[in-house]
Amino acid sequence: MPEFAEVELARRLWAAGLSMRITSVEAHPGTRIFRDGSARAIASALTGAELLASRAHGKRLLFTFSPPGAPGSSRAATHLEVHLGMAGRLFPAPAGYQAGRHDHLLLRGRSLALVFSDYRQFGRLVLHRDPDPWAALPPQPLDPGFNLPHLARLTSRQPRRALKALLLDQAAFPGIGNWMADEICWRLPCHPATPAGRVDPALLRRIARRVCRGAIRHVADRNAIRHGINGFSPGRYVEHVPPPAWLFRHRWKPGGRCPRCGSTLARSTIASRSTAWCPFCQPPQPPQA
DNA sequence: CATCATGTTATAAT
DNA sequence: CATTATAACATGAT
Numbered sequence: 001m002p003e004f005a006e007v008e009l010a011r012r013l014w015a016a017g018l019s020m021r022i023t024s025v026e027a028h029p030g031t032r033i034f035r036d037g038s039a040r041a042i043a044s045a046l047t048g049a050e051l052l053a054s055r056a057h058g059k060r061l062l063f064t065f066s067p068p069g070a071p072g073s074s075r076a077a078t079h080l081e082v083h084l085g086m087a088g089r090l091f092p093a094p095a096g097y098q099a100g101r102h103d104h105l106l107l108r109g110r111s112l113a114l115v116f117s118d119y120r121q122f123g124r125l126v127l128h129r130d131p132d133p134w135a136a137l138p139p140q141p142l143d144p145g146f147n148l149p150h151l152a153r154l155t156s157r158q159p160r161r162a163l164k165a166l167l168l169d170q171a172a173f174p175g176i177g178n179w180m181a182d183e184i185c186w187r188l189p190c191h192p193a194t195p196a197g198r199v200d201p202a203l204l205r206r207i208a209r210r211v212c213r214g215a216i217r218h219v220a221d222r223n224a225i226r227h228g229i230n231g232f233s234p235g236r237y238v239e240h241v242p243p244p245a246w247l248f249r250h251r252w253k254p255g256g257r258c259p260r261c262g263s264t265l266a267r268s269t270i271a272s273r274s275t276a277w278c279p280f281c282q283p284p285q286p287p288q289a
Numbered sequence: 290c291a292t293c294a295t296g297t298t299a300t301a302a303t
Numbered sequence: 304c305a306t307t308a309t310a311a312c313a314t315g316a317t
Contacts, residue, residue, distance in 0.1 A: 003295050032312070059296080086296050087314080102314085120313050122296060161306075170297090177295050252294090272308060274293080 002059060002084040004141075004175030005215035010082075010090040011056040012224045014063065017092060020109035021050045022065070026099055032121040033104045042127050045078045046107060051114075052077065057137050058174025059083060061090070062128075079133050085122025091115050140174045141205075141212045151201035159197025165271035166196045173208065178273050179248055183211050185277060186247040186258075192270045192277055194285040218242040251276035 002010065025047050027039035034042070048068035055062045061082040067075035082090065093113045099106050102119040116125065139145030154172050167173050167181035176184070185192045187207045190199060218241060242248045247265075250256035256265045258278035266279045 006295070083297085084295095085312095086294070088296095118313095119315070120294090120296095122312065124297090158306080165307085168296095179295050248295095273296090 002088065003177035003180050003215070004058065004212055005219035007056050007059050007061060007084065007175065008216060009220040009223050010084060010088075011054050011061055012220065013092055014051075014061075014090045014114050015054045017051050017107070017109060017112060017114045018054070019050060019052070020111070022046050022048065022107045022109055024108045026106040026108070028099075028104045031104050033116070033118060033123055033125050036124055036126045039105075042080065042105070042125060045127055046080065049078060051107075055134070057134060058140060058170055059177070062134055076129060076131060079128040079130075081126040081128055081133065082116065083124045083126075085118060085120060085124065087120040088116065088118035088123030091117070138171050138174055141176070141208045146205065146209070148202055148205060151205040155196045155199050155201045155204065159195055161196045162192065162271050163190055163194045163196055163199055164192035164273070164275060167208075168271055168273065175212070176208070178275075179251070180211055180215060181273075182251060182276050183242075183247050184208050185282060187211065189278070189281045191282045191284045192275050198285055214242060214246070247276065247278075 025043040027034070027043045029039040031039075033039075045068070046065055049065035051063060052066055053064040055064075061084075063080045063082065065078045065080065067077060082088075084090070091114075093106075093115050095108065095110065095112055097106070097113045097115065099115075100117070103115050103117045104121075105116040105125060107114040116123070139150060154166065158166070163185060164181050167176050167184055168178070170176075173181075182192065184204075184207050185194075187210070188199070188203060244250075245259050247259065250259060251265060251267075256276070257263060258265060258281060261278065261280050263278050263280040265276050267274060267276045269275065
């Protein structure tokens with residue numbers, strides 16, 4: 001499920017445990033979540049550690065922990081990288097929370113527990129020992145480096161590539177997923193199969209940034225306020241969603257209509273993902289610049 | 290029972 | 304080599 005804004009929300013929810021010392025760790029071994037390492041290695045690295053920092057980049061999360069034991073220890077910090085896959089969630093829970101069937105990692109502290117839950121197990125947890133495992137990452141849509149020359153490079157690099165495929169490329173648009181990609185295409189407005197070379201890079205930059213900011217406001221900010229850091233209620237995945245003026249609210253409803261012109265939305269598979277668009281606002285474009 | 294789902298990756302095909 | 308399609312992953316909702 002998680003795209004840019006849901007990932008940011010997940011980061012904020014686990015940030016409820018900042019400066020908390022992990023007294024015990026429960027990690028279900030044998031699930032795919034730990035396929036890049038081992039549940040035991042994570043448990044032993046984090047037991048006794050303190051949560052120092054959290055970062056998010058695109059759909060990825062990085063939580064930094066002190067080395068287990070004394071604060072003055074010379075051992076390097078440990079980083080836990082989290083990817084939520086299609087159905088992963090992070091949430092804070094009461095200290096005595098009992099792990100459910102799909103809760104794969106619990107970090108227990110004195111006052112609360114941090115939980116990673118993922119019923120589909122497409123997510124993953126990876127341990128990093130490097131001082132900076134995120135040394136070189138592409139600019140995100142809201143970063144300063146996401147400027148016009150950068151966008152011009154993205155659209156001209158592979159001019160024949162479908163716009164939607166470019167939007168889903170995490171090296172180009174970190175954090176953009178299936179619903180945000182459709183939202184951006186709809187607002188441009190461009191048919192999702194439009195060749196990237198035909199898209200105005202300045203417009204693409206502006207709309208992508210606008211959709212990201214809106215998603216943060218509607219999905220991360222409001223849910224974080226509602227949950228509160230002491231609320232603990234994991235709640236449903238999305239309680240607050242973008243308003244009805246967004247394509248998001250209509251795209252999967254049978255007979256859903258374009259919020260702008262009222263046309264019945266079209267849908268089919270583009271860039272191997274199911275895609276919705278307005279046939280009137282986003283007519284197909286011939287593959288030529 | 291069949292289909293689909295806010296994602297990634299390995300592999301095959303073009 | 305580069306782009307694109309497909310299958311696989313595990314579970315729940317419709």
